[in-house]
Amino acid sequence: MVPLILMIENDEDDRLLTREHFQRCWPEAQIEFVSPIDVARWLRHGRSPQLIILSMNAKPCNGIDLIRQIRDDREYASSPIVVLSETALPEEIRASYSAGASSFIKKPSAYSEVLEKIQSFISYWSHTAELPGSQVLQ
DSSP, rough: OOEEEEEEOOOOOHHHHHHHHHHHHHHTEEEEOGGGGGGHHHHHHSSSOOOEEETTTTTTOOOOOOOOOHHHSSTTTTEEEEEESSOOOHHHHHHHHTTTOOOOOOSSSSSSHHHHHHHHHHIIIIIIOOOTTTTTOO
C-alpha cells in the first residue's frame, strides 16, 4: 500500500521543498497538498491519509481550528496530525495538543537545519512509526 500524506500548506516554496525531499527520502509515499480553505472539501472527497502535515500559519485559517475540524470527522480521528510552526510558543504548543495534534515541530530558520529536520521527520514517519491504514509502509 502506498502511504498517502496530506499537507495543508499555502506557501509554494514550502510545498516544493517538501515534495522534493519526500521524493528523495520516501519515494513510495504519495504527497498531496491542499490549501487551508479547501480542507473541508478534501475531507469529504479525498482518500484517508496515513499522515496529515499542517502548517500552523496556513492563512487565512486558524491552525487550531483546522486540527479540530479534522478531528471532528470520524474518518480522520486516528490520522496522525503533525503541526509545523514558525514559532514554538508554549500556549501554541499546548493548544495544538489539546485540539488533537499528534506532534508539534518548530520550523527552523536556517536552510541547512530545515533539510536536517525534514530528513529526521521522514525517517521517523516512514521507518519508525506505525501509521493507521497500512501494515508495512517500506
